[in-house]
């Protein structure tokens with residue numbers, strides 16, 4: 105998605121804007137549209153040409169209300185605009201598409217398995233993977249950091265889930281097809297979304313079958329042994345949750361990397377601050393998350409008639425909470441269109457809010473922190489080396505291509521070459 109810095113509230117007619125159109129996010133200016141909505145129509149109803157309609161909320165506090173209050177806003181009918189008005193078959197089976205108490209029963213054990221404490225032992229492996237990822241910077245030629253980052257999440261989530269490395273490229277491709285079926289670079293025709301879902305579900309069903317008798321202490325094995333109340337998860341529930349974990353990681357993390365590096369390219373002084381004080385990396389990661397807001401929106405349906413910022417919503421209506429907009433709300437963030445690596449406080453909602461707050465947030469934070477620690481250790485300065493291309497998706501604020509060159513720090517090229525030359529270890533689950 106194009107990340108712009110509108111200087112004033114644009115004078116635009118919201119009725120002329122289609123917030124569901126994936127192309128708006130590839131070539132349009134969603135930040136300008138959201139700004140206009142936040143200031144003039146914070147709770148806005150759009151009707152699509154086929155008659156389906158949805159509410160959009162763009163202010164931080166409304167977004168939080170929608171995501172927090174499952175008694176008024178349910179996740180069980182679907183949480184993405186791409187499934188508007190079609191009840192989600194995963195409702196009540198997949199954690200992300202469940203309400204408490206089912207949601208809580210699934211979430212509690214999984215969030216322990218994915219806590220920062222449980223993940224600590226993975227940090228050295230993630231650092232090795234990061235070295236391999238950024239090694240091409242040593243070549244001194246243009247390197248597409250957006251394309252390279254697309255493979256990054258599989259390196260840690262694929263490892264954690266115990267998925268064979270030979271499958272990672274196809275899984276990366278399938279998860280992108282599932283969130284950007286209209287992007288020409290990833291589309292495989294009209295049925296792209298359905299085909300990607302089908303292949304992913306089949307993949308996990310097969311994986312469960314082939315690993316059924318093996319001792320498996322991966323995340324998939326964890327799901328297999330997990331109990332919800334008195335019972336084990338059923339096969340379809342395990343498959344849906346595997347899908348959700350993979351998608352959650354794959355389609356978001358790369359865009360936090362690319363969005364942050366693009367901000368560094370556009371504002372070299374901010375990157376220079378980081379190189380002078382690497383202690384700022386953790387805060388820079390948070391600002392990069394706010395700035396890029398890789399998950400654009402999540403959707404809910406009203407369970408009954410309700411009210412948001414003085415507007416009445418009927419029962420059973422779809423409400424889309426625009427996270428990227430909430431993260432630019434001047435009511436919460438000073439100078440919201442300024443990228444500030446040391447921003448504090450920074451209560452962004454890039455990971456959502458309330459009961460569905462991203463269960464992978466500790467993993468994403470660890471991976472991004474390690475990545476930017478290593479970038480700062482090796483790179484003195486970035487320069488853009490070609491045009492930026494943005495993903496056509498109303499769900500993921502994505503960058504497809506960002507060619508850069510880097511001026512390396514003394515000794516960095518040798519260290520990166522050594523990382524590349526090192527025998528790639530098989531990253532297996534311990």
Ligand code: HEM
Nearest residue numbers: 199200352353356357399402454455456460462463464468
């Ligand atoms: C920068 C990276 C990431 C971003 C921006 C992000 C964003 C989000 C957001 C906004 C939600 C809330 C959904 C809702 O309210 O309906 C969410 C939930 C979720 N995320 Fe992430 N995510 C990231 C990384 C990950 C990773 C690495 C994983 C897998 C380990 C993951 C798996 C999930 C799952 C399974 C949920 C559903 C949680 C629930 O329903 O309780 N995410 N994510």
